[in-house]
Structures are given as structure tokens and as C-alpha cells.
Amino acid sequence: MDREKQNLNQDRKPTKKRRKKSDNRSAEQLRIKKKRPQSEPQIESRKTTVDSKIAPKEVGKKTAPPVRKRKKRKLTKEEIEKRKKKKRKENVIEIIKFMLPIVIVAIFVFFFILNTSPHMVDGDSMKPTLMNKDRVIVRRTKVPERYEIITFKPPVKSEYQYVKRVIGMPGDLVWTEGNDLFINHQAESLPKESAMSAASELPDGTIKVNISEECLEQMSQFKKIPTGHYFVLGDNRNNSSDSRAFGLVDGNAIEGVVSFRFAPFKEIGWIK
Numbered sequence: 001m002d003r004e005k006q007n008l009n010q011d012r013k014p015t016k017k018r019r020k021k022s023d024n025r026s027a028e029q030l031r032i033k034k035k036r037p038q039s040e041p042q043i044e045s046r047k048t049t050v051d052s053k054i055a056p057k058e059v060g061k062k063t064a065p066p067v068r069k070r071k072k073r074k075l076t077k078e079e080i081e082k083r084k085k086k087k088r089k090e091n092v093i094e095i096i097k098f099m100l101p102i103v104i105v106a107i108f109v110f111f112f113i114l115n116t117s118p119h120m121v122d123g124d125s126m127k128p129t130l131m132n133k134d135r136v137i138v139r140r141t142k143v144p145e146r147y148e149i150i151t152f153k154p155p156v157k158s159e160y161q162y163v164k165r166v167i168g169m170p171g172d173l174v175w176t177e178g179n180d181l182f183i184n185h186q187a188e189s190l191p192k193e194s195a196m197s198a199a200s201e202l203p204d205g206t207i208k209v210n211i212s213e214e215c216l217e218q219m220s221q222f223k224k225i226p227t228g229h230y231f232v233l234g235d236n237r238n239n240s241s242d243s244r245a246f247g248l249v250d251g252n253a254i255e256g257v258v259s260f261r262f263a264p265f266k267e268i269g270w271i272k
Contacts, residue, residue, distance in 0.1 A: 007164055013170065018244060029085040036050070065095065069254075070174075080224075093136075115139060115140055115141045116137050116138060116139055116140065116259075117137070117138050117140060117255070117256070118135060118136070118137060118138075118262075119135070119136050119137070119138045119151050119161065119163070119255075119258070120134070120135050120136075121133065121134040121135075121136065122160050122205065123239075124162070124236055124239055125162075125163070125234035125235070125236050125237060125239055125240035125241065125242070126149070126163055126165075126234055126235050126240075127235060127236040127239075128235070128236075129149070129165075129235050129259075129271070130149070130163060130235075130261070130271070131159075132266075134156070134261055134263065134264070134267065135261065135262055135263035136163075136258045136259075136260065136261045136262070136271065137258075137259055137260040137261075137262060138151050138255055138256035138257065138258055138259070139256045139257050139259045140255060140256035141256070142232065142256060144166050144168070144254060144257050145169075146166055146167075146169050146185070147165060147166060147167070148165070148166050148257050148258075148268050148269060149163060149164070149165050149166075149257065149258040150163070150164060150165075150166060150230075150252070150254050150255070150256065150258065151163050151255040151256060151258060152164070152232075152234065152248075152249050152253045152254040152255055152259055152271055153253045153255070154241075154246060154253075155246050155247070155249070155250070155253070156241075156246050158244075161255060162232075162241075162242075164232035164233060164234050164240070164242050165232060165233055165234070165235060165250075166230050166231075166232055167183065167207060167232060167233045167243075168183045168185075168207075168225050168230060168231025168232075168243075169185060169230065170224075170225050170226065170227045170228060170229060170230070170270060171185075171224055171225060171227075172184065172185040172224060172225045172231075173185070173187050173189075173190055173223065173224055174219055174223065174224065174231075175190055175223070176211075176216060176219055176220050179210055179211060179212075179213075179216060180209070180210055180211070181206055181208070181209050181210075181211045181215070181216075181219055181244075182202070182206055182207070182208055183207045183209075183225075183231060184202075184203050184205055184206040184207070185205055186203065186204055186205035187203040187204075187205070187206075190223065199260075209233070210244065211244045211246055212244060212245050214245070214246065214247065215243065215244055215245065215246065215247045218247040218248065219247065219248075225248065226248075228250065228251040228252070229248040229249065229250060229251065230243075230249045230251065230254070231243045231248055231249075232249055258271050259271060
């Protein structure tokens with residue numbers, strides 16, 4: 001009997017443990033159920049705090065007052081005239097702005113394209129001023145002056161135009177002694193025969209050059225260089241065919257005055 005009681009007691013013990021576990025589960029479920037309804041008021045409280053933050057901003061906004069249209073004031077005659085003057089000035093300025101570039105281009109075309117021409121130096125007669133194959137710009141409308149360099153068609157047969165320096169101008173006094181030619185642009189009259197060949201007694205500004213027979217025949221006829229004619233020389237006197245050989249140059253044969261060298265690049269600049 002005792003053993004049977006013990007066995008019964010052992011069979012009853014696990015049932016108590018099971019009951020305890022079930023009780024514990026039920027208690028936890030009750031706690032969860034109690035906690036769940038608490039989350040809703042928290043959300044509501046958050047909403048109320050957010051609304052409370054937004055509300056003052058909405059309340060603080062001020063509605064802009066309606067814009068009133070101003071009535072246009074009638075202008076006086078003086079004001080109308082002033083406005084007209086301003087408009088005229090603006091129109092004149094716009095016309096000037098529009099026309100100025102056109103005028104500049106026209107001036108450039110007139111002076112640098114229509115009145116100039118390129119020229120290539122051929123030979124060494126103008127050394128050291130101009131070298132062989134130098135490229136220069138010639139001003140065709142300029143009247144040559146003393147000591148300026150000109151390009152011209154020579155009075156001898158040649159395929160090229162010559163480049164020389166003007167030494168004698170129209171109106172300069174000229175006289176000959178043997179094969180020598182004397183040119184003077186300062187004296188008003190010819191010197192005495194005794195002083196013509198003496199270098200110490202020559203007038204100031206006198207230039208003496210040795211000329212050919214052809215040039216001598218021409219120059220012996222004049223006391224002054226005639227109008228529209230020029231006596232020219234090359235800077236390289238020992239290697240130049242110029243007025244010493246063929247005489248005076250007619251002004252109608254002159255192309256123009258050399259003013260600028262544009263090649264070679266190292267020697268670019270104005271010519272004197």
C-alpha cells in the first residue's frame with residue numbers, strides 16, 4: 001500500500017508543475033494585454049505635441065493687406081518735353097553705336113586696302129635699310145618727300161619696280177662739273193664758277209654724285225630739278241642702278257611711298 005501511495009504521489013507532482021507553467025503563461029498574456037492599450041495614448045500625446053508646435057506658426061502668419069492701385073498722375077508739358085529729349089538722345093546714341101564700327105571698317109578699307117599695296121624687295125641695292133626678299137607696304141596716294149623710300153617703274157626695261165630713296169626734289173638747284181652732279185636744296189642761286197668744284201667752298205647741303213654720260217646729257221640741261229621729277233639713289237651706292245645711270249624719275253611712274261615692313265617677322269616695323 002505504501003508503494004502504491006508513493007507512485008500516486010509521483011504521478012501527481014508533474015501535474016502541479018504543468019499547472020504552474022500554464023498559470024505563468026496566462027499571467028504573461030494578461031500583462032501584454034495590459035501594456036498594449038498604453039501605446040495608443042502615447043501616439044495621441046505625440047500628435048498633440050506636434051499639433052501644438054504647428055499651431056503657433058499657423059496662428060503667427062499674417063495675411064498681406066490688399067495692394068491698392070495708385071492712380072496715374074498726369075504729366076506736365078515740361079515733363080513730357082524732358083522725356084522726349086531723353087528718347088532722342090537714346091536714339092542718337094544707338095545710331096552712333098550702330099554706325100561707328102561701319103565707319104571704322106570703311107576707313108580701314110579706304111586707307112589700308114584701296115590706298116596701299118604690298119611689294120617685295122628684289123636685290124641688295126637698299127642695304128642695310130631693306131634686304132632682299134623683304135616685303136613692304138606701299139602707300140600709293142602719298143606724295144614723296146625728301147629722303148623717303150619710293151617704289152616706281154624705272155625708265156629702263158625691267159620686269160620689276162625699283163625701290164630707291166628720294167635725294168633730289170623738284171626745285172632743287174643742280175649743276176655739273178665733268179661727270180659730277182651737284183644737288184642743293186638750301187641755296188637760292190648757283191655758286192660762282194670758281195667755287196663749283198672746290199668742296200671747301202660749296203654751299204651747305206650740297207650733294208655730289210658721279211653720274212653716267214646718259215644722265216649727264218639730261219642734267220646739264222637744267223639749273224633746277226623740274227616739277228614732277230625726282231633724283232633717286234639706292235642706300236647701297238656701290239651696288240645700285242639709280243638716277244646716276246638713267247637720270248630723273250617722272251612722278252607719274254611712282255607707285256607710292258614705302259611705309260611699313262611686314263616680313264620677315266623679326267624686322268616688322270615702320271620704314272624711315
